[in-house]
Amino acid sequence: MLHLRLITPSDTTDAVVRLIEKTVGTTHLVVVPGAARNPAGDVVMCDVAREAGDELISSLQELGLDRTGSIAVENIDLSLSKRADKAEKEAPGEGADAVLWxxxxxxxxxxxxxxxxxxxxxxxxxxxxxxxxxxxxxxxxxxxxxxxxxxxxxxxxxxxxxxxxxxxxxxxxxxxxxxxxxxxxxxxxxxxxxxxxxxxxxxxxxxxxxxxxxxxxxxxxxxxxxxxxxxxxxxxxxxxxxxxxxxxxxxxxxxxxxxxxxxxxxxxxxxxxxxxxxxxxxxxxxxxxxxxxxxxxxxxxxxxx
CATH class of the missing domain: 1.20.1080 (Glycerol uptake facilitator protein)
Known part of the structure; x- marks a missing residue:
């Protein structure tokens, strides 16, 4: 699993949340309005199966989030969650085969x-x-x-x-x-x-x-x-x-x-x-x-x- 921490301009947050929700293999979505100071905006966090990570990151870049906000990605070494297990099962392919370009x-x-x-x-x-x-x-x-x-x-x-x-x-x-x-x-x-x-x-x-x-x-x-x-x-x-x-x-x-x-x-x-x-x-x-x-x-x- 991967953990994404995003800083989104307030007018982009809804689009980002919709994108995450429709991406198969995501879970643990958290939105903290107004928490970011530099750059100013909202903080959005989620976990995503590795095999779905590249597609999600590419879509976030298409929204311009790498220019107007921030996209930070971390590997999760241990995740004890049935929702995380379910997300990995739903995501297409195998995490070991996925490439994060x-x-x-x-x-x-x-x-x-x-x-x-x-x-x-x-x-x-x-x-x-x-x-x-x-x-x-x-x-x-x-x-x-x-x-x-x-x-x-x-x-x-x-x-x-x-x-x-x-x-x-x-x-x-x-x-x-x-x-x-x-x-x-x-x-x-x-x-x-x-x-x-x-x-x-x-x-x-x-x-x-x-x-x-x-x-x-x-x-x-x-x-x-x-x-x-x-x-x-x-x-x-x-x-x-x-x-x-x-x-x-x-x-x-x-x-x-x-x-x-x-x-x-x-x-x-x-x-x-x-x-x-x-x-x-x-x-x-x-x-x-x-x-x-x-x-x-x-x-x-x-x-x-």
Whole structure:
């Protein structure tokens, strides 16, 4: 269930209430006249089944409530109410399959913001991965994958294609390109430093490295895994399954590939650097392609009569 808290101009309240009452899957309607001060108006609250939420929110936007008032949406973790149970049963479809497109756009917009925190996370993840590739340590590689924040901009780019938001697409591309560029440049410097203190060496990079040599040897399995992970990650965002998103983060070779490319470049191992770059691009392409197709299928399935 979702909880909606609305601020409505007084002359719009009746239309909003009628809309809520005729929407299948709503309950617990509360109207508090004159309670809002900024902006001035009435406060209207209701609960709605997740599968009916997107339709109701879109209809409220058509009334202009996002411009003249306010629409706030919260997830309800627990609702002990027979009326709520009845509303969920009456609503068409399953809540787990429903996509709140405005929520998805807003969430991915935030995740694709090029901020100091974003740059710090992707840079730290790349440096951790650099230690992992030199030491041939799979645990460090997995840790770097979990720390890396790059799935946010990738999901935002897929969302921008489906929702036709060019500004979100540009924002996502900037976050990806600048983020990886900064992370790789810093990691090159980090590699020089680690070599100077005798913690990294060319011999370690050229060793067989059975646990991590897949990073600079892309193949079709790399693309297949990236596609599967992109599907899973997109589903985790649309269904708010954060645990699944963590699993996706440690399934794709993006940050480790960037790290291996940076370390290999610092040692003039250009063959490894190019192989790692191919791995990075292959994974990015697979995730975006899978994410876009997943959202298109969800949109088509949900709109079917």
């Amino acid at each position: 405005d929520h998805l756009t807003d969430a991915t917009h935030e995740e694709s913001t090029l901020s100091v925190t974003y740059l710090a996370f992707i840079t730290l993840a790349t440096m951790i991965a650099a230690c992992g590739v030199v030491l041939d340590n799979a645990i460090l590689i997995v840790g770097a994958m979990a720390v890396g924040p790059e799935f946010g901009p990738l999901a935002a780019f897929s969302t921008s294609i489906v929702q036709r938001h060019p500004r979100l697409a540009l924002r996502s591309l900037i976050a990806l390109l600048v983020g990886f560029a900064v992370a790789m440049v810093v990691t090159v410097g980090f590699s020089f430093f680690m070599d100077a203190v005798h913690l990294f060496s060319d011999e370690q990079l050229d060793a067989p490295r059975p646990n991590t040599n897949f990073i600079y040897r892309p193949d079709w399995f790399s693309f297949v895994v990236a596609v599967l992970a992109g599907c899973a990650g997109t589903l985790s965002l649309t269904s708010a399954k954060s645990g699944a998103l963590v699993g996706v983060a440690i399934s794709v070779t993006t940050v480790p590939a960037a790290a291996n490319a940076a370390v290999a470049f610092s040692y003039s191992e250009y063959k490894q650097a190019w192989g790692s770059t191919e791995q990075l691009l292959l994974n990015l392409l697979g995730i975006v392609l899978a994410g876009t197709l997943t959202l298109l299928v969800q949109k088509w399935l949900w709109r079917r009569p």
